[in-house]
Amino acid sequence: MSAGDHMSTTKEPRNASSSPTTFFCRALYDYEAPEGSSCLSFLWNDVIEVFTQEPSGWWDGCLARPAGDKRGWFPSNYVTVVSDEEAELSFSDPDAAVPGDPTNTDSAVLPRSEAKNEEGDPTGTSKPSALPSPLQPGLLSSRLHALAEILFDPRGSVRAGTVPALVEYLTAHKQEADQTFFNSFLMTFKSFMTLDDLFNLLVQRFWIQPPSEMAQSEREDWLKRKHDIQSRVLDTFKSMVADDDVLEQDETFIFGWMKEFLTNEEVANFPTAKQLLTLIELVQNGSDNAIEVVPPLLVAESGNQLKPWDIEPLELARQLTITESQLYRGIRPMECLQQAHGSTTDNLSSIAIFIQHTNKIALWVAESILSKEDPWQRARAVEHIVSTADWCRSLNNFSTMTAITSGLNSSLVRRLKRTWEHVDHKHMAMFKTCEETISSDRQFLKYRSLITSVIPPCIPYFGFSYSVLRYVQGLPDLVPAEDGARSILVNFAKRRQAWEVMNDMKRWRVPYNLDAIPSIQARIEEILNSTSSTMDSLYEKSLELEPRAPEDEKMAQLLRESGFS
Incomplete structure (x- = not known):
C-alpha cells in the first residue's frame, strides 16, 4: 500500500x-x-x-x-x-520540562525540522538504514558543503551535518568563531568519528586548494580566507592539546603526528605553530604552564577527638566535602559521555569510585544509627547526622547531602518510629529542607532552580547530571537531510546538548578553600571502609531494635489514626 x-x-x-x-x-x-x-x-x-x-x-x-x-x-x-x-x-x-529536553523551549537547542522527498511529499521519505561513510579523507573545498550537508536552527546554531561539513564549519573563515559549536565539537567528536579521522580532515583542510573554476580576480580574496582557515586548524590542534578533557592518556600518540605536521616549512611560519610545539613539549614532559592561584585557606575548627559523634557536624561536613570534592574533580566529562553511551565502566574508574564512596556514606548513616540500642540514643545520632547533611547543603555539597538523606530515608531507618519520635522539631525541619532540595517532583524542579544560582565551589548531585546525560544520549544519532537527499546527517544538536551537560559538570570542578585535618580524614576513611554490613543484615538489626507491631496493635493504631477511640 x-x-x-x-x-x-x-x-x-x-x-x-x-x-x-x-x-x-x-x-x-x-x-x-x-x-x-x-x-x-x-x-x-x-x-x-x-x-x-x-x-x-x-x-x-x-x-x-x-x-x-x-x-x-x-x-x-x-x-x-x-x-x-x-x-x-x-x-x-x-507541564514539567525534562532538564536538557529539546522540547523545552526555554533552552531549545534542537528545533523541529521536516524531512521531504524530492517531490516535497513528506510521506515519501525512506529512512536510510545506516550512515554512509563520510569519514574517508578527501580533498575539502574552500566553501561549506551543499546546504543538505549542514543544517542550522532558527537561532543560527548548527543542528546537523555530515562529518566533513562539520569539520569545515569548525575551521570556517568567519570573523568570529562559533565558540559553543567549537567546544561542543571537541568534547563530543569521538561519538561520531575517530581521532585519526579528525586529524586527517584537519590536515587536509589546512592544505585546501582553490576551486579549478576560480577566476584570477577572486584569488587574492580566496588566499586571505585560506590563511584564516589554516589559522583555525592550528587553533583547533592547540585546543586539543591544552584541554586535558579532550585527549585520553592512550591518545597522546597524536602529538607525534602533530609535531611532524608542524615541522613543514609552510606550517612553521604561523606563530601558533611555534606555540603549539612548545605546548606539546610541556605536556609530554608533564609540565603545566598554567598559573596556579591558591586561595586563602579557611582554617577549620579543631578536631582532636576522633570519635565520629564527638566531631562537630560542621567539621564533619567540611572534611566529608574535601574528600567528595577530590573524587568529583577526578571525574572526566568524556568518561561520563562514554558511560552514558553504554560503555562499560570498571570498578577502578573515577565514576565507579565516586559512586562507591557515596554509597558507603549512605550505608554508614544507617549502620551508625542502628548501632545504638536505645531509641533516645538513636534519635541523638539522627540529629547529629541531619545537622551534618544540613551543613553539607550550606557548603553546596549536594552530593554528600543526598547520600546522607538517602541513608536516613532507607526503609531500615525510616521504619524506626520510636526513634523518630524523639528527634526534635528543629532537626526534623532541617531534614525536610534537605529532602525538598533533592526532591524528584516535577523533574527535580527545585534542585534545578537552586543549582543555577550556585556559585562554585560546589559538588552537584551526580545522579541527576548523569541521568540527564543518559537522556540526551538516547536521542537520535542521525537526522535526514532536508533537500530531498537520502543521506543522513550527524545530529550535532544532540552533541551540543551533551556538551552543555558536561560543561556544567566541569563548572563545579573548583577546589574548596578548606583545611584538611589529617586525623579526621583518616578517621572518616576508616569509618567508611569498615562499613561491611549488608542491607539484609541491617534490616534484621532494625527489626530486632523495633519489632513489627502485632496485627491487633496495628489495627488499633489505624483506628486511633482514623479518629476512633
Whole structure:
C-alpha cells in the first residue's frame, strides 16, 4: 500500500479496544499529514501509542502527548519504538520540562525540522538504514558543503551535518568563531568519528586548494580566507592539546603526528605553530604552564577527638566535602559521555569510585544509627547526622547531602518510629529542607532552580547530571537531510546538548578553600571502609531494635489514626 493509497483511502483507524496489544514509539522527525487524509501529524519527539501495523510500513496510532485525541496513519520510518517506562516518563507530567529536553523551549537547542522527498511529499521519505561513510579523507573545498550537508536552527546554531561539513564549519573563515559549536565539537567528536579521522580532515583542510573554476580576480580574496582557515586548524590542534578533557592518556600518540605536521616549512611560519610545539613539549614532559592561584585557606575548627559523634557536624561536613570534592574533580566529562553511551565502566574508574564512596556514606548513616540500642540514643545520632547533611547543603555539597538523606530515608531507618519520635522539631525541619532540595517532583524542579544560582565551589548531585546525560544520549544519532537527499546527517544538536551537560559538570570542578585535618580524614576513611554490613543484615538489626507491631496493635493504631477511640 503506497502513501497515496493511504491518503485517499476511506479506511479509518481501528478502535483501540480492537487491538489486543499496543506499544509506544517516539517521533524522530516532524511529519505533516496531507490535507484531507486520515494520516496523523506530529512533531519531533512526540510519543505515539501504536494500535495497528500494516506490512506497507504504515502504522495507526494516537498521540500520547500533547493531545491524546489525535489519531491516524503515519509512516513507521519516522519513529523509533520506545519502552513503556520511557513513554510514561515523557507524558506523565506534560507541564514539567525534562532538564536538557529539546522540547523545552526555554533552552531549545534542537528545533523541529521536516524531512521531504524530492517531490516535497513528506510521506515519501525512506529512512536510510545506516550512515554512509563520510569519514574517508578527501580533498575539502574552500566553501561549506551543499546546504543538505549542514543544517542550522532558527537561532543560527548548527543542528546537523555530515562529518566533513562539520569539520569545515569548525575551521570556517568567519570573523568570529562559533565558540559553543567549537567546544561542543571537541568534547563530543569521538561519538561520531575517530581521532585519526579528525586529524586527517584537519590536515587536509589546512592544505585546501582553490576551486579549478576560480577566476584570477577572486584569488587574492580566496588566499586571505585560506590563511584564516589554516589559522583555525592550528587553533583547533592547540585546543586539543591544552584541554586535558579532550585527549585520553592512550591518545597522546597524536602529538607525534602533530609535531611532524608542524615541522613543514609552510606550517612553521604561523606563530601558533611555534606555540603549539612548545605546548606539546610541556605536556609530554608533564609540565603545566598554567598559573596556579591558591586561595586563602579557611582554617577549620579543631578536631582532636576522633570519635565520629564527638566531631562537630560542621567539621564533619567540611572534611566529608574535601574528600567528595577530590573524587568529583577526578571525574572526566568524556568518561561520563562514554558511560552514558553504554560503555562499560570498571570498578577502578573515577565514576565507579565516586559512586562507591557515596554509597558507603549512605550505608554508614544507617549502620551508625542502628548501632545504638536505645531509641533516645538513636534519635541523638539522627540529629547529629541531619545537622551534618544540613551543613553539607550550606557548603553546596549536594552530593554528600543526598547520600546522607538517602541513608536516613532507607526503609531500615525510616521504619524506626520510636526513634523518630524523639528527634526534635528543629532537626526534623532541617531534614525536610534537605529532602525538598533533592526532591524528584516535577523533574527535580527545585534542585534545578537552586543549582543555577550556585556559585562554585560546589559538588552537584551526580545522579541527576548523569541521568540527564543518559537522556540526551538516547536521542537520535542521525537526522535526514532536508533537500530531498537520502543521506543522513550527524545530529550535532544532540552533541551540543551533551556538551552543555558536561560543561556544567566541569563548572563545579573548583577546589574548596578548606583545611584538611589529617586525623579526621583518616578517621572518616576508616569509618567508611569498615562499613561491611549488608542491607539484609541491617534490616534484621532494625527489626530486632523495633519489632513489627502485632496485627491487633496495628489495627488499633489505624483506628486511633482514623479518629476512633
